[in-house]
Amino acid sequence: MVPISYYLVLSAILFSIGVAAFLIKRNIISIFMSIELMLNAVNLSFVAFAHQWHQVSGQIFVFFVMVVAAAEAAVGLAIIIAIFRSRSTLNVDQVDLMKL
């Protein structure tokens, strides 16, 4: 027997680590990977709530999140390749054309 709140706390831990990595990392690919980590953390809480209320719709949500994450990864990595072609760097501190 595992309380559902344990799963939610695990999801909170993963999400917070994802937020910290998103803010700390300077490499654009690592930043993109921490976004995937946050998506996974939210998926875990969706599955936990689907188990709590015995509803299939929580798992349907996770399915759609996976589909959108796959599309997002394809487009995002293409954008990263385009950035690397034009600026030949992956450091976000040097991609600051729109910064004040």
Added chain:
Amino acid sequence: MHLVLFFIFGGLCVAGALNLLFQRHPINSALSLIVVMSSLAVLYLLLGAEFLAAAQVIVYSGAIMVLFTFVIMLLNAGREERTHGSKAAYAIGIPGAAALFAALTYIFLSNGTHLSSASLGEYLVTTDALSRVLFRDLLLPFEVTSVLILVAVLGAVALARKEN
């Protein structure tokens, strides 16, 4: 049994995520993200989501992470160097994430008495039940996501193409 499996694979998840946070080379971060995603698949299985566990392994730790490692090797990404921006990010990022974690955990644990607990094999969503909802009630959103995937493929090809 369930508690032991939860702590093993939950601990593996947290260890992998922390390794992702503290490694400085993106390929190490990518490999530890694969560990996180594979252990999450086991946790999905414990929660009775068998189709999602398989999809997690195939889509996330298979397809998406292969794409990531491929791009890391294609761009020959090296260790990230510390800049003046990273000091400010450390100063704001760690306390901010800790505050977020504290708030979320407080909410979950203070309202956790309303939630039940999960035991192994108590509730199982079969692929049959999932596809019944997906292809009957949600047929239109499902088809729209296939169009989204098509647009994403075209966009990725257009963005990554060499300009003449």
